[in-house]
Amino acid sequence: MTTLGKTAGGLYWMFRYLERSENTARMVDVGQRIALTRSSDDDEWASVLQAAGTYEGYLAKHGEVTRDHAIDWMLRDADNPSSVLSVVSTARDNARVVRTALTREVWEAVNEAYITLKGAMARRIGDRELQDVLRLVRQRAAFVRGATHGTMLRNDVYDFCRLGMFTERADCTARILDVKYFVLLPAAAAVGSRLDDIQWETILRSVSGVGAYRMRFGQQLRPREVADFLIHDRTMPRSLAFCARKLRENLDYLAEDYGARMHSHEVVADMNDKKLAQPIDEIFQSGLHEFLVDFQGCIASLSSQIEIDYRFYR
Amino acid sequence: MNDSAIFDEMWGHGETPRAPYADIDGWFNQEDPARLRRKAREAEALFRLTGITFNVYGDKAAGERLIPFDIVPRVIAGREWERLSRGIEQRVRAINAFLHDIYHRQEILRAGRVPVEAIARNAAFLPEMIGVDPPGGVYTHIVGTDLVRTGEDEFYVLEDNARTPSGVSYMLENRETMLAMFPELFMKTRVRQVSSYPAMLHRSLCASAPTHANGKPVVAVLTPGSYNSAYYEHSFLADKMGVQLVEGHDLRVVDGRVAMRTTQGYQPIDVLYRRVDDDWIDPLNFNPDSALGVPGIMDVYRAGGLTLANAPGTGIADDKAIYSYMPEIVEFYTGEKAILKNVPTWRCAEREALAYVLDNLPELVVKEVHGSGGYGMLIGPTASKKELAAFRQKLKARPGNYIAQPTLSLSTVPIFTRAGLAPRHVDLRPFVLVSPEGVTITPGGLTRVALKKGSLVVNSSQGGGTKDTWVLEE
Numbered sequence A: 001m002t003t004l005g006k007t008a009g010g011l012y013w014m015f016r017y018l019e020r021s022e023n024t025a026r027m028v029d030v031g032q033r034i035a036l037t038r039s040s041d042d043d044e045w046a047s048v049l050q051a052a053g054t055y056e057g058y059l060a061k062h063g064e065v066t067r068d069h070a071i072d073w074m075l076r077d078a079d080n081p082s083s084v085l086s087v088v089s090t091a092r093d094n095a096r097v098v099r100t101a102l103t104r105e106v107w108e109a110v111n112e113a114y115i116t117l118k119g120a121m122a123r124r125i126g127d128r129e130l131q132d133v134l135r136l137v138r139q140r141a142a143f144v145r146g147a148t149h150g151t152m153l154r155n156d157v158y159d160f161c162r163l164g165m166f167t168e169r170a171d172c173t174a175r176i177l178d179v180k181y182f183v184l185l186p187a188a189a190a191v192g193s194r195l196d197d198i199q200w201e202t203i204l205r206s207v208s209g210v211g212a213y214r215m216r217f218g219q220q221l222r223p224r225e226v227a228d229f230l231i232h233d234r235t236m237p238r239s240l241a242f243c244a245r246k247l248r249e250n251l252d253y254l255a256e257d258y259g260a261r262m263h264s265h266e267v268v269a270d271m272n273d274k275k276l277a278q279p280i281d282e283i284f285q286s287g288l289h290e291f292l293v294d295f296q297g298c299i300a301s302l303s304s305q306i307e308i309d310y311r312f313y314r
Numbered sequence B: 001m002n003d004s005a006i007f008d009e010m011w012g013h014g015e016t017p018r019a020p021y022a023d024i025d026g027w028f029n030q031e032d033p034a035r036l037r038r039k040a041r042e043a044e045a046l047f048r049l050t051g052i053t054f055n056v057y058g059d060k061a062a063g064e065r066l067i068p069f070d071i072v073p074r075v076i077a078g079r080e081w082e083r084l085s086r087g088i089e090q091r092v093r094a095i096n097a098f099l100h101d102i103y104h105r106q107e108i109l110r111a112g113r114v115p116v117e118a119i120a121r122n123a124a125f126l127p128e129m130i131g132v133d134p135p136g137g138v139y140t141h142i143v144g145t146d147l148v149r150t151g152e153d154e155f156y157v158l159e160d161n162a163r164t165p166s167g168v169s170y171m172l173e174n175r176e177t178m179l180a181m182f183p184e185l186f187m188k189t190r191v192r193q194v195s196s197y198p199a200m201l202h203r204s205l206c207a208s209a210p211t212h213a214n215g216k217p218v219v220a221v222l223t224p225g226s227y228n229s230a231y232y233e234h235s236f237l238a239d240k241m242g243v244q245l246v247e248g249h250d251l252r253v254v255d256g257r258v259a260m261r262t263t264q265g266y267q268p269i270d271v272l273y274r275r276v277d278d279d280w281i282d283p284l285n286f287n288p289d290s291a292l293g294v295p296g297i298m299d300v301y302r303a304g305g306l307t308l309a310n311a312p313g314t315g316i317a318d319d320k321a322i323y324s325y326m327p328e329i330v331e332f333y334t335g336e337k338a339i340l341k342n343v344p345t346w347r348c349a350e351r352e353a354l355a356y357v358l359d360n361l362p363e364l365v366v367k368e369v370h371g372s373g374g375y376g377m378l379i380g381p382t383a384s385k386k387e388l389a390a391f392r393q394k395l396k397a398r399p400g401n402y403i404a405q406p407t408l409s410l411s412t413v414p415i416f417t418r419a420g421l422a423p424r425h426v427d428l429r430p431f432v433l434v435s436p437e438g439v440t441i442t443p444g445g446l447t448r449v450a451l452k453k454g455s456l457v458v459n460s461s462q463g464g465g466t467k468d469t470w471v472l473e474e
Helices: A005-037 A043-051 A055-062 A067-075 A084-097 A104-120 A127-151 A156-184 A194-206 A210-217 A223-232 A240-258 A263-273 A280-286 A288-309 B019-030 B033-050 B078-102 B116-120 B168-181 B183-188 B197-207 B231-241 B297-302 B326-334 B351-359 B385-397
Strands: B053-055 B064-066 B069-076 B142-144 B146-151 B154-159 B219-222 B244-246 B251-254 B257-262 B265-268 B271-274 B307-309 B364-368 B402-406 B412-417 B420-429 B431-435 B438-441 B446-450 B464-471
Touching: A005 A043, A005 A067, A005 A084, A005 A104, A005 A127, A005 A156, A005 A194, A005 A288, A005 B257, A043 A055, A043 A067, A043 A156, A055 A067, A067 A084, A084 A104, A084 A127, A104 A127, A104 B033, A156 A194, A156 A223, A156 A240, A156 A288, A194 A210, A194 A223, A210 A223, A223 A240, A223 A280, A240 A263, A240 A288, A263 A288, A280 A288, B019 B069, B019 B183, B033 B064, B033 B069, B033 B168, B069 B078, B069 B168, B069 B412, B069 B420, B069 B446, B078 B154, B078 B326, B078 B431, B078 B438, B168 B183, B168 B197, B168 B231, B168 B446, B168 B464, B197 B219, B197 B231, B197 B271, B197 B431, B219 B231, B231 B244, B251 B265, B251 B297, B257 B297, B351 B385, B351 B402, B412 B446, B412 B464
Parallel strands: B069 B464, B219 B244, B219 B271, B271 B307
Antiparallel strands: B053 B064, B142 B431, B146 B154, B146 B420, B251 B257, B257 B265, B364 B402, B412 B420, B420 B446, B431 B438, B446 B464
16 A cells, blocks of 8 residues: 555654653653752753753743753643653644554554643642653653554554654764763863763663663773764664664665665665764764764754655655 | 433333333343443543544634543334435435436426525535536435434434535444443344444445546545544544545646655545535635645546545535425435425525514524534524524524524433433434445444433534444344
């Protein structure tokens, strides 16, 4: 059966938004954790807001950064299009539009995620409920992923879901890595300090990678290894290399299905074979920040190329 | 038991349940009311999860609403259904013959059975359809005939809904919900199934395709979009039929065909089940402000490149002023007396009728000729003096805009309330499919029920609910 361009676009964005809901929840968790483990001023929240890509919007509304406002902004503020509640609602709107391309299980998982989270976040979330709410967000995203994995046919529809998910995830990991490195460690002075350790652990935690890192590299958290792990590790499901490979695979399935390779295939090949082929030392030499900015640009152009190639809008 | 003068479908006028309701009565008596209350709540949660919600026009703040569902089924005996469906089929065939005639030779006007003014001055008449032959000769592929009952053998047609009738998804989901919640009921009672409706709809649409489709037509459902009040139903039907759900901006005219934008380019469509009204379907030919339609689709249609279901211009057949001529229309085209009754109707455009209506307003129901959804109507017996006075003015100002009918004492069916079973007024909308292969009526339909005691307004937009509708095997 053919797939409408609109449907492909709806699926792509539905899964981008769902992925974002989980990432945002994880970032709030990290911010909260730092606040609890050391006597912090609210600078931490500024960096969390930056990692979530919503710092400017936040400042426009609140002026100064406070913990309560930051958490509320990231989780449930309707003025923030990337708040968890906003993205889950947008994901569900997209799901409604592409309803016929989804299985009943996937639709119900998304709809239930929306109903449940809307209920759980109807009021400002107190300290005692925060962990429960964050767990609920992660759990609901996992339900949708599970229903998708378990019930959807492995055809072009599935490919567009996966493309959305891995695009968002790659973008998010790059952003976390960039903000943490660039904002929090402007001077080499802090390297090796206890503060440094906490920062790097924070990065890993926000991509659920602490345990995995320790298995690979041991207890000592070193910037080079952490960056290498999050950029190059092919077994780490949130690393740039992992996401880039999945993007390529899914585009390849589409090419096979449709019997046509598009410009997107060149963009994703470039991302895998050139950008991510640089060894970590080379990246550090020419600047991690520059690399990450470049990579995010690459993700953005892949996203708009997919949109053009598969006729999301015209 | 029923001690009121109104016919109750479970109790009749007596103390023992009528035969079709014997099993329901037995079931209810041995059920624990607390369990039933819990079940009723479960049903609501189930509907929310399914997303079978609707948006109320002009009421954004209200967000998504759920049409209340009552767990007591409405039961129709096989024999009763037999007669109803014969009557509906006769009526639907007459409507299609009428539409063909009105847009071609207009024999019925020449014969003087329907006055020329009733057509000529009617906004629902579409001059663009004159001389057009829809593929397969079918105008109304989908009809939802609204019926009410007033006694053991008294059924009336209230409206013929020949444009884009909705509600069939409720017929199907209500049954699914009852099957899931009370499977034991269906083991005892043999209820005719409704679940094949989407398959029959698909078959019926395919059979109505233009000949160039060569037996493998591409079918799609056209929706105004996800903010439309019936969007759930549009996506539901597309999903169950396994066809694309498209919006106006997914479509464009390419090489004389209507085509949809897919991930691999434009693909032509043969049959479009459109849930967009005539006015909005083509900004080039009708309302130029419409963003819901497809520019030029009417030209493709007139050239035979596409089947539109229903055909444009079918509104002339379910118009409330034309309704009053239905007995003549049925007789004119079928040569038979109408099996189903028409509600006596005063056309306020006629001087004598208007005088009668103004004199008897407190006993009558007055409806707008082009209205739907229960908006803009007056129910005389329950209206206040002020409302009556206001309506009197409206009637005098634009009499042609209204028809009036006696207030029928609609039958009741029990609903489940905290105090036990309580009678409420109902109507019935069976769904009819028409194709060159014939007429198919799904045994069942949508029963709408006024949840407020004594209320006659069953419309979901005004607080009505729904019930599962059972047609029993003979």
